[in-house]
Amino acid sequence: MSDFQWPWEYTFPPFFTLQPHEETRQQQLKVWADLFLKYLKHLNRFTLSINEQNFPLYHNETLKRRLSPELILLILEQLQQSGHAAPLDKRRQEWQVYWYTLEEYGNMVYDWIQETGQTNSICTLYEIASGENTTQQSFHGVDEAVLVNALRLLEEKGRCELIEMDGSHGVKFF
Amino acid sequence: MNRFAYIEARLNPNESFVSRDRNVKIYDGDQKTEFEEGEVVLTSHRLFWGRPGEIARAAVTLCLPLHYVISLSEETTASNFFGRKTRIIMHLRPPQADKGPGPLDTSRAAHIKLSGKNGLSVEFHSALRETISARVWEVMITNEMVISSPENKAASGSEDRLARIQKRTGIGGIERHLEAKAKATDENIALAFQDLSVLMAMAKDMVGLSKTISGKIREQKGEISDDETVRFKSYLLSLGIDDPVTRDNFTSNTAYFNSLAQQICEMLLDPIEEHGGMMSLADVYCRVNRARGLELLSPEDLLHACEQLSGPIRLRSFPSGARVLQLESHDDALIAIDTLEQVQAATSLAVEELAKNLGISLLLAKERLLVAERLGKVCRDESVEGLRFYPNLLLHPVEN
Numbered sequence: 001m002s003d004f005q006w007p008w009e010y011t012f013p014p015f016f017t018l019q020p021h022e023e024t025r026q027q028q029l030k031v032w033a034d035l036f037l038k039y040l041k042h043l044n045r046f047t048l049s050i051n052e053q054n055f056p057l058y059h060n061e062t063l064k065r066r067l068s069p070e071l072i073l074l075i076l077e078q079l080q081q082s083g084h085a086a087p088l089d090k091r092r093q094e095w096q097v098y099w100y101t102l103e104e105y106g107n108m109v110y111d112w113i114q115e116t117g118q119t120n121s122i123c124t125l126y127e128i129a130s131g132e133n134t135t136q137q138s139f140h141g142v143d144e145a146v147l148v149n150a151l152r153l154l155e156e157k158g159r160c161e162l163i164e165m166d167g168s169h170g171v172k173f174f
Numbered sequence: 175m176n177r178f179a180y181i182e183a184r185l186n187p188n189e190s191f192v193s194r195d196r197n198v199k200i201y202d203g204d205q206k207t208e209f210e211e212g213e214v215v216l217t218s219h220r221l222f223w224g225r226p227g228e229i230a231r232a233a234v235t236l237c238l239p240l241h242y243v244i245s246l247s248e249e250t251t252a253s254n255f256f257g258r259k260t261r262i263i264m265h266l267r268p269p270q271a272d273k274g275p276g277p278l279d280t281s282r283a284a285h286i287k288l289s290g291k292n293g294l295s296v297e298f299h300s301a302l303r304e305t306i307s308a309r310v311w312e313v314m315i316t317n318e319m320v321i322s323s324p325e326n327k328a329a330s331g332s333e334d335r336l337a338r339i340q341k342r343t344g345i346g347g348i349e350r351h352l353e354a355k356a357k358a359t360d361e362n363i364a365l366a367f368q369d370l371s372v373l374m375a376m377a378k379d380m381v382g383l384s385k386t387i388s389g390k391i392r393e394q395k396g397e398i399s400d401d402e403t404v405r406f407k408s409y410l411l412s413l414g415i416d417d418p419v420t421r422d423n424f425t426s427n428t429a430y431f432n433s434l435a436q437q438i439c440e441m442l443l444d445p446i447e448e449h450g451g452m453m454s455l456a457d458v459y460c461r462v463n464r465a466r467g468l469e470l471l472s473p474e475d476l477l478h479a480c481e482q483l484s485g486p487i488r489l490r491s492f493p494s495g496a497r498v499l500q501l502e503s504h505d506d507a508l509i510a511i512d513t514l515e516q517v518q519a520a521t522s523l524a525v526e527e528l529a530k531n532l533g534i535s536l537l538l539a540k541e542r543l544l545v546a547e548r549l550g551k552v553c554r555d556e557s558v559e560g561l562r563f564y565p566n567l568l569l570h571p572v573e574n
Contacts, residue, residue, distance in 0.1 A: 008571075009567075009568065012564065012567055012568070013522070013555035013557065013562070013564065014553040014554055014555040014563075014564045014566075014567075014568065015568065016555070016557075017553075017554055017555050017556045017557075019553050019554065019568065020547065020554070021547055021548060021550050021553065021566075023550055023569060024550055024553055024566055024568050024569050027568050027569055028568050031568070064557070064558075065555075065557055
């Protein structure tokens with residue numbers, strides 16, 4: 001895995017302090033949200049805990065600056081607004097973060113199913129997320145928990161049906 | 175003990191009885207004497223010591239005028255059976271030449287002690303302290319000249335009784351004593367202020383004098399070197415405003431504050447320009463009062479006057495609550511750009527560093543940075559090392 005290319009802001013100390021100036025703050029949060037997604041994609045991680053003190057994303061060791069939990073929460077809420085994150089617990093400490101929005105994931109999976117003519121057949125989630133056939137797809141490697149959420153959204157639209165089998169999920173597309 | 179004299183135990187006019195105690199012995203310095211088991215009577219002026227009954231008979235007894243007493247102290251000794259007892263030590267002035275004959279006239283000790291079998295009673299002790307600090311004998315000497323005319327004699331008899339009651343100790347006595355002290359303090363203060371007003375009147379003359387001198391200097395420019403003239407003028411300037419606006423000259427507050435504002439404006443225009451267009455109210459207060467010399471302004475008056483300011487200088491309140499005087503021409507945008515230049519030159523700046531660089535107060539430096547921040551020119555970095563400001567690269571990234 002190649003080294004992550006940090007943006008220049010990551011070495012700029014004020015980047016780690018919430019800016020009071022409205023416009024600056026918007027820009028700051030935007031860059032942070034972008035960085036969160038990029039970094040998690042780089043690591044292929046889909047969950048994030050606010051309390052993970054020494055996570056490089058929160059903590060620039062050479063600069064001796066770290067994000068305060070409040071600021072992390074603010075960034076995650078920003079991501080939630082754009083549909084790229086969702087809290088996993090009520091205290092909003094554990095978060096699910098995803099590169100594409102759930103809707104985008106759902107559409108991508110459905111497009112792929114249609115292209116490969118798998119409508120009306122049943123797939124396992126493993127096949128979709130990690131199967132050999134999907135290696136070229138952008139949703140390859142997606143977290144199964146995220147995938148389930150995306151498929152639930154599809155299910156609401158009547159495009160598929162989730163089936164529970166021995167604790168794992170299967171899905172039938174229409 | 176050579177301050178004692180043999181005197182009949184009678185009260186003088188104006189003298190009043192204060193307290194008595196029994197079974198008292200006197201020490202000459204630290205030496206025991208034959209004067210034991212006696213009775214002491216304290217009056218407003220003197221201390222008598224006699225064998226039991228002698229004082230009541232008005233016989234000749236030992237007498238110590240209280241004006242000899244410099245101070246009192248006490249020592250505590252262990253008594254055989256009764257625990258601890260307290261002795262009073264009286265420190266005395268040297269004897270006067272005209273003192274009558276007394277006991278132990280050859281003694282050299284500069285203090286005596288009063289002691290009893292069980293120590294002295296608390297009442298007597300406190301009465302003694304109070305009497306000594308009241309120094310009634312000093313007052314009476316001056317009063318005597320007025321009151322001692324014969325027709326007052328009869329009246330003074332009843333007054334004496336009254337005084338005797340009044341001089342009694344207890345809470346009333348203490349209160350009266352405090353009252354007298356407060357009165358004396360009041361008089362002192364009034365006196366002090368009298369001096370001050372004289373000084374202020376003098377100050378006007380001084381300013382007048384300095385004016386005529388400076389006028390003369392101007393006339394005779396040739397004789398004195400320019401350098402000296404300049405130096406002298408600077409002295410005169412430091413004397414302050416020739417004619418300070420004072421409240422006395424005005425009937426209405428508004429007129430007073432308006433002209434005060436005008437004077438402040440004239441006076442501070444140059445210094446504020448020198449200071450980069452802004453001056454905190456604290457600085458203004460110091461400068462104005464320094465220039466006014468003796469006609470000092472209260473902070474409230476200054477503030478009111480500043481609120482009246484219009485024209486080149488005006489009062490400005492920052493969102494943080496800090497208030498400054500600012501040149502009208504002084505624009506936030508300009509401050510922000512100027513501050514940004516400072517920050518850029520140093521990569522990042524803390525408040526203290528900016529204050530040092532520009533030679534302004536911390537308060538103003540902070541306001542400058544906050545103004546620049548509000549306009550998006552700089553951004554902040556809060557860390558354990560404190561607050562620093564950086565150029566706002568987040569909004570205006572450097573073009574690579």
